[in-house]
Each structure stands twice: as structure tokens, then as C-alpha cells.
Amino acid sequence: MRSSDTRTISARDPHIGQAHRRETARRHLAGRGRFVTDIALPRMLHAAFVRSPMARGRIVEIDTSDAAQSPGVVRVFTARDLNPLCQPWTGTLDHFASMVSAPQNLLAEDEVLWAGHPVAMILARTRAEAEDACELVMLDIEEGEACVDGHAALAEDAVRAAPGLDSNLCFQTVLETKAVDDAFACAAHVVEGDFVFGRHTAVTLEPRAVVADFDAASGQLTVHHGTQTPYQFQDIYARHFALPESRVRVIAPDVGGSFGMKLHLYNEEMATVAASLQLGRPVKFVADRLESFVSDIHARDHKVSARMALDAEGTILAMDVDDMTQIGAFSTYPRTSVAEGNQVVRLMGAPYKMPDYRGRLSVVFQNKVQTSQYRAVGHPIACAVTEALVDKAAVKLGLDPIEMRARNLVPDDAYPFVSATGYSFEKLSHEACLSKLRDLMDYDALRAEQAELRQKGVYRGIGIAPFVEITNPGAAFYGVGGARISAQDGAVVRLTPSGEVQCAISVTEQGQGTETVISQIVADQLGVSPEQVKVTTGDTDTTPSGGATWACRGAGIGGETALRAGRKLQGQILALAGQILQSDPADLALAEGHVVDANSGTRRMPLAEIGRIATYRPDTLPEGADNSLTAAQHFAPSGYPFDFTNGIQASLVEVDVETGIVRLLKHWVVEDCGRIINPLLVDEQIRGGVVQGLGPALFEECLYDETGQMTNASLADYLVPMACEMPDIVIGHVETPTNDTILGAKGVGEAGTAAAGAAALNAVNDAIGPLGAQIHQTPMTPLRVLKALGHV
Amino acid sequence: MTMDIELTVNGEQVRESVEPRMSLADFLRERLQLTGTHLGCEMGACGACLVLLGGKPVHACLVLAVQASGETVETVEGLSERGAIADLQAAFHDRNALQCGFCTTGMVVNAHALLGETPVPARDEIRDALSGNYCRCTGYEAIVDAIAETARKRASDAEASA
Amino acid sequence: MKSPAFDYIRARSVAHALEAYRDLDGEGVYLAGGHSVVPSLALRLQAPAALIDLSGIDALTGISLDDGWLRIGSMTRHAEIASDPLIRDHARLFHLAAPHVAHPAIRNRGTVGGSLSLADPASEFPAVALALRAELEVAGRDGIRRVKADDFFLDIYETAMEPGEILQAIFVPPVRTGEVCAFDELARRRGDYAMVGAAVQAVVEAGRLADISIAFFSVGNKPTRAGAAEAVLRENAMNDTAIAAAQAALDADLDPSDEPQMPASVRRHLARVLLGRLLGHLGTTA
């Protein structure tokens, strides 16, 4: 029998690579989405939380008696009632040597550690009544000194951000090659800068939402949870509430955006589960937008000092980087708050031949909302610092920014290549991307136009930023550190009695198009159309266990899982068909809903007939025939620990040098995510990602005052990128499939975000550079631009 | 205190008793199970809750249900079921102008109103009309494209039938 | 973000509204478009016993010419302000400003009267009323009075209206020959409250500025007439020297607060830039 497992993707896979539309989109367009926020169950209670109004303090007294009497209130919980139900959690991992973090539990016990820390939980018939009661809780907190600035927090005598800490240092690491100091000693040029990257947050349009439903009679806990990682939460709920895993079902229906934010554990979700366990009734919690700002994880918050050494020709010799990142009072669980900084120091200089490097990372506690992984973890920081320095070097050497990159990018024929920070690259395409970008944006014409407009007092700037993105991670990311986070995924594919296909898979959908991509891949393995493949995701009871969606793995790992499951089922179908048709299965294939002659393509029998016989008339099969039409397959990446992708972005901006207002005129991306399964979806992932990079470059920032209060915690004050301010985005592709898998797909979800901010930063500096100005801080607000220009 | 209100929602006469504090959005979602109207900020800053009130797009989070008494309300479900936005829906689908779908209903309601007032808007006019509609997923361009394409098709269909 | 409980009264007439307000003993809040009141309730910034809805009162609606003066009913929605031809021709600054107020859907509900009554120093319309030298008709228990815009805006969210008084209409003086105007604002994003904004109206006679009024918003605790800058310009030709002098005079006119994200010096700088641009624009239209 011909082994179907060695065949690579070919013309026999007519749907892989095609721009299939997302069928689920139709439901949303008709207003028939089903989000956790939409769920209403019988006898359901609504939760609201009383939160700490200050960043740091000691709880003297909580008086809930008035609140308990408020109309509609069913129960009021404080830490004393609720915390004993839950095993505390601690956000550390073994592979981040000697990292520390204090244990956490549902509600604040003795101390409040950030403004927004939940202190009491109200359960009422309606959310409005629960909020009424929140106002009646008397909270006596003795205010303490808060740690707000990371540098100050590191001082010997600084107050500690959480009880039990020896210092405010959560984690520290240094990466270093031997010759880094020599490189700087003999450099012809050294460029340097101190950079500040503001805190921002995910602002998914659907806020965090959970409905926990514990049925005491059966011992079954069902949690409807707007998350990208249902299995992870199944494991967490089972372990922390001491329930058998089989009695915990987590369902993630439609999720209104996630971007990494919804895979962390939050006090409120845990407390909602605890309350349902305690009351035996469904409990719903939906974070309102004000709560989102003070409880959803924040992102970034880095201060970076960096230098770059170059020789006389502009060859990059080394970088020396010090990153201090501020994470709140705790490291998040279960992925920690260290991964961001860790990726910052490992991705510096990633696109370049640069032989030497030193990167220092300090992860510091303070009394603010926790920061953690958000789309493009660490990438935007590493990319912005690297590319800002490359542009500074280009100016110093009088080289065009494109030429500067051409001299330093890892050549396309130099793979496999190991970076100075120790990453192994299988095969990247920086040179091809650079040259494609140059054509796509008509670089020379833009430069000419820029020069012409400058004569008229119009300041335009062009910024270039190549990048490397980490995708398809294996267990090296979290598993090796002891986290119960799956790096493998699973799929069950079956042929229905009428010859259609169903696939239940562990990767999840938040609108990226996971289900569509999976249907295309499975369809090609079974000779049907994607419309005939029904894909089920997001329910731990009905899909096999897996990592789901994190770190760009849906298409690369989920797709490979589906492909292998599909091929397994293909083998089963062909074996059965061979017996029915008295043919050698090796001479048969599947196409257009039929078993066909592998060579001539002649139709031999419809799949529906196989389904019918196997299901209703197995008695007619030859003796010993196996009528199983279900195949299960799990897949974990092996080979390279990650599949790196690469690409390059460019931004065109206009700076109003009198007002400091920056206008984004256009943006370009050339991207290589390996095999493209669906170009329509890939392009929109990139566009959405770019805008999530441009937002923090120009607008988004969680602002805090000196007491640790977030001062712009509403959607009226926190500026998200909106339609009028965002540019059109032109996209080009280079395709370098990975050989790690049959499918050859890598990830693409974070590529846009990785370098968009860096390109915009370089563009603004290109615009204002001729005026002797430079900006090293994001977001680039009018105030900061005006300061850079010396107007104020 | 509760008050009796009577209004027309998606062509149907509705009578309910509500607390005056209940927003039109909560009324539609919780009382009528019209969950296509979404809530993203409850303060007028995201556009997820847009519905038509007397034919004009308004934020259902900023209108009280009692204020809508005696009025006509249409939600995305109503527009969809009476076929008024079939071409817009198709254009959004073709262009993949949505990802998570949470902003989508507000976008579609707004686009429908825009094309009613300005049949062939320029790209800038489309972006301007969407200036209060937040989308975290798409980056907006595909949405602008889908609306522009619908306008173009409607114009050319009108020309063909003229 | 759910509002606290309150009662709701739909006023049939101004008299009914005034009476309802009195009966509530200071616990009532008028409701117009609700686009400032409702969010503030959702944020639980206030907890009135009842909302008194003014939007159904016929006497507060309508746009008409009355002896050369334009009367704009206080319940006129922002969207009508933007599109109404009488406003375009007789109170052009309102027409120019309206598209800068929030977003289209908000303009379908928000009312000009609500905006002026609220007196948010960052709002566009109060500054427009100042630049137009409009008069505001206010009804109270003691009858009806007219207040000049210059005397109406007292402080942040504070007007010359007594508690319980109702703004009935805005009266805009007749258009003069040679009248020109300009409006602009510097905002971070489309529809945002501005970092700085200004409305300018002038009368040009034989190349000179026979009259000018300049009103800033988002600079300080109320919409502000730039009297010193106006004085520099009045009776002068509009040229670069005059513009520079007017910009310099702004320092005396404006008193912005110092905020971490927007120091007073930056707002002053932006105000000068904006004034320069508006006057330059007026110069080309005149």
C-alpha cells in the first residue's frame, strides 16, 4: 500500500492555498454570533467586584452588612469565605532560573496590591443590583506607599510590591557572547539610545466574560469562558478546585478578540467558578470596560538602553542591551510575566548577521496591573530598538536605510543560521523580502517625493523594519518549565454516513479563520470540498486535548495535526474501498467526493456509498474488513524548537512639525510565513496585526500617576486606533515552507504587530531628523514629538 | 419603579415593563434576546451597540429604554431578516471584513445608514462615518473596502436598471 | 457600568418640567440627548432621584429666522446643526463646528442645548456661541430671560443658569456684510475632544478687520474669548505682522491648566499655532 504520509503538498491539494471565505462570518453578519456575554442560563446570578481604590494598602475592615441587605443580592463574599475553596497559584516556571513571585488567591486577603485589586464579590439577580450593592460595601484600607517606578523599586530600601518578597526583582538574566566587549573596543562607530515603551493593553472589543455553572447533583462544572485556551483552563479549574478533570468542561464559544490577553488566569474568573461551586447555581461575570482596564493584563512597559557597534563599512558587529521591564505585583499564571522580556533580549538583532551580543534583562515588580504576554510577545520592543539603532547608524555612515539593511541582513543562502542570541533559523528570506518591499512601495519615487515636499515645509518620513517572528513553538516555551501547557494538538476526523466529514480539533477560533483553514486542509486529504467539512472547536468535552491558540500555532501545528488526521482517515477509507471494490488500495485515491482510480482519475464509488455501507450494511463487507471511519491523531512539533518566520515592514508618515501630530499615510508589509493556506485570511491577520502595532506606537498607553492610579482607564480616555487614523496597508508575500512538517506552514498572527511600531518610529525620526530632532519613546504623542522638536 | 413602554422593534410591536435605568441595549439584549447588539464600552466610545432609532443610527448604550417608548427600533437582526443588508453582508463576507465579529454588527448598521445618506461615499467619507466604531481585529481597511464595494455595486445596479 | 436606579418623567411642556424639577427638591436632572447624562450615570458619577426628559417639548425645538436673528431650539440635535440650511447661512460657525463634535451616531442624539448647558470647556459649541455673540434664552420659575454668551459660561460645567432653569433657545445675531468665519481644532483622533480648538468670526471692510471675535475651547476651565488678540487685530489689515502680534497677545488671554499629559506651555503653543492657521485661512477667504 502506498504510504500517504510522505506525499507533500501538491496539485492534489486543490484547496490549500486558496482564498476560501469564512463560513462562520455569516452568522456574525446576521447578528447570530454567540458570545459568552450573550449567555443567560436559568437561575443565573451576576457578579460584580468591589475593588481597591488605591495601589497599596492594608485592609483594616470590610463591612458587607448593608450590601448583603441590598435588593436583589444573594451573597457577598470576601477572601475569608471564598479563598479557602481555591488552591493558590504562583506565576513562576522552572526554566526561568530563580524567578520569584508571591502566591495569589481569589480576593485580596490582608493587603491590596494594585488599584483595582478585587476585595469583595457581590452576587445578585442583575448586574445593576450587584453594582448597587458594591457601593454599600464599607471598605477601610490604610493606604501604604506604592511602588510605581521600576528603577526606584530596585533600590535596596524600596518598599516591596508584595508581601514576602526579598526584593522587587522578579527575574534577571544575561546573555553574552565571548567577544562582545572586543567588538565595541574595535568598532569604527557606536550608536546608542535610551528607549521607553509605554504600557498598553489588549482592549478586546468583547471584554473578558465567564459563566460558571456547577451542578452539585452530578458534580459537573461547566464553564463558558471567552478564552483562546480551554484545555489549559480545564486543567486549572480541576487542579485548583480539586475536581476530577473529567467533571470539568470548558466551552469557548465565539470569542470577541483575545490576542493573548484571554489566556491568563484572572482573579475574577476564578472567583466566579468558586462562587458557582459554593452556590450550586450558574454565575456570570462580564468585566465592564472600566474593570477591563484595571484587571486585564497590560503589555510591554520597558525601559531599554542599547548600543550597537559597527565597522567602517557599516557592518553590525555587536549589540549591548539592557532591558528593564515592569510587571505589576505578581507574575501572571500559568505563563509568567517573564516571557515578554525574555523574548526582547533574545530577538535583538535577529534579522542580522551580527556576531556578538550582550543582553541583560531585569523583570521588576511594582504596584500596578500585571503585565504579561500579548500579541507579538517581546517582538515589537526588540524590533524597535534594533531598527532605531540601524537607522542611526545609517545616518552616521551616510547610507540609505535600505542599503544599510542590505549590508547586514542574513543572506538567503546562509541557512541554517544561528543568531548571536542562540536562535536557530531553518530558512529565512530577508533579502528576497527586502527587494520585494523596495519594488512594492516604489521606494525611490517616495524618496524623491519626500525631498520635494520638504522644500515646501512638509515633513514626511519613511521607516523600514525587517523582523523575525517566533512561531510554532514546541514544549521549549512553557512545558519544560513545568507548566501544564500543551504544545501538542489533537484532531478527530470522521466520515459521516452520508459521505461528509467532521473534524473536531483542539486549536481554537477567535476570528482568525482557524476553522476555515482546517476545513481546507482536511478537505484536500479526503477529496471533498471545504464546505463539506464541518469543524468543531473550543469545547473540552467534544474535542481532543491540545494547546489551542497561542504563539502562532493554529495553522502550523493545528494544520499539521489536521493534515495527519485526514491522511490517516484517507488510509482507512481507501483500505475499506479496496475491499469493497476488490482493488489494491494503492491504486485508489480520493477526489471530488469519490473514490477514484489513482492513475486515470476515473470515479469508482462515491464517498457517500462508503459511508452508507460502513454504517448501515457492515454485514455486506468481506470478512475481517474494518469499517472504522474515524481517525484520531495528535501532533507535536519536533525538529527545530520554533519555526521562525520573517518579513519586513515600511511606514510612510507626515509630521506636522508645529503641532507634533503624526499622520500615518501608508504602510507596507512583505511577509514570509511559509506555506500560505489561505491568502485572504493571512492578509487580514497581517493588517489587523499591523494596526495593533501602530496603536501603541502613536496612541495607546496606560497612564499612571505617582500614586499608582491609572488615570485614563476608560475607552473615552485610552486612545485605541480608529478608522480615520489608520492607513491602508499593502501586502506582499515570499513563501519559504518549513521542512519540519508536511504542510510547511508557519505562523502569521503576530508578524504585523512585531514590526509596525518600529517602522513608524523610524519613519517619524526620518521626518524630524533633518530638524535635528529624535524621539525614542512610544507612543509618539504630539507632546513628545513637540518636546523632541524643542518647541516646549 | 418600573414603567410600561411600547415600541416597535424590527417591525414587531413590543410591550414591556422596565426600570427607567435600563439602557435600550440591555433591553434589546436581555428582554428581547436580540444579542446581535453588542456592548463594548457602555459609554458611546466603541460603536458596538449601534441600532437604528427612527431610522437613524444611535448608540443603544446611551439611550434609555424608556426614551425609546413610542419609537421604532431596528437592530441588525431586523435588517438582516428583511434582506435590507444582504449585499453588505455578502461584501463583508467576500472581503473577510470581520474576524471575531464583535464589532461587525455595529459596523454593518452604521454602513447601512451611511449608504442610505451618501450612496457613493469616498474612502475618506467611509472612514469618517466609521470614526466612532472600534475594531480591534481587522485594522479597518477590509471594512472600508467592503462598504466601498457595496456602494459601487449598488450604483452600477441602479445604472443598469435605469 | 450600570446606572443607579432613578425615576423618569417625560415633560410635556417647559412649565411641566420646571414644576417637576421643583417637586424633586434638587434631586432632579434634566435629560436632553442624554449623551453626557447617561454615560455619567453609567459611571455612577451622579445619582439623581429622577430624570426629567425635555426632548419631547415642542417649544424647545425648531430653527427659524426672527427679525434677522436666528433662533435655534435647544433640543436641536447636532446632526441638524450640521445639515440645516438656515444654520449654514445664518450661523455658519455652528455648521462648521458640528462635524467636529464626536461621531455621526452621537450627533444623531446629542443636542446643542445639552452641550451649552453642560458647559464642558472642551466642547465646540460653547465656543461657537461665544464667537457668534449669541444670546441664550433661559426659562425659570420667574419667567424668561436672555443671557449673552459672554456672561453665560462661568466655569467648568458651570453656567449662569440657576439650578432648575431651562435653556430654551439660542439666538444668533443677524449676519453682517463682509462677515467671514473659520473653525478648527487639533485633536488626537477624529471626533475626540480637542487638545485645542477655536472659532473665529470677523467682519472685513475694505481690507481691514472692522470686527473680530475669537473664542477658544479646551484651553482653561471655560470657553474663552481672546480679547487681547482681538484688540490687536481689530481695525487692522490682516497680514503676517498682525497675526504674529495676535499670537503673542494670546498669552494674556488664555490660562490653561497644567496637566502631566498636556502642560500649559504646550497648550499655549498649540493655541498660537491654531490661531495663526485660522487667521491665515480668514485672510485667504476675506
Ligand SMILES: Cc1cc2nc3c(=O)[nH]c(=O)nc-3n(C[C@H](O)[C@H](O)[C@H](O)COP(=O)(O)OP(=O)(O)OC[C@H]3O[C@@H](n4cnc5c(N)ncnc54)[C@H](O)[C@@H]3O)c2cc1C
Ligand atoms: C463618546 C462621546 C464623545 C463625545 N465627543 C464630544 C465632542 O467631541 N465634543 C462635544 O462637544 N461633545 C462631545 N460629546 C458630548 C455630546 O455632544 C453630548 O451629547 C452633549 O455635550 C450634551 O448634549 P445632550 O443633548 O446629550 O445633553 P444631556 O446629556 O442630556 O445633558 C447634558 C447636561 O445638560 C443639562 N441640560 C440638557 N439640556 C438642558 C436644557 N435645555 N436646559 C438646561 N439644562 C439642560 C442636563 O441636565 C445635563 O446636566 C461626546 C459624547 C460622547 C458620548
Ligand code: FES
Ligand atoms: S457599547 Fe455603546 S458605544 Fe460602546
Ligand code: FES
Ligand atoms: S472583528 Fe473583532 S473587533 Fe472587529
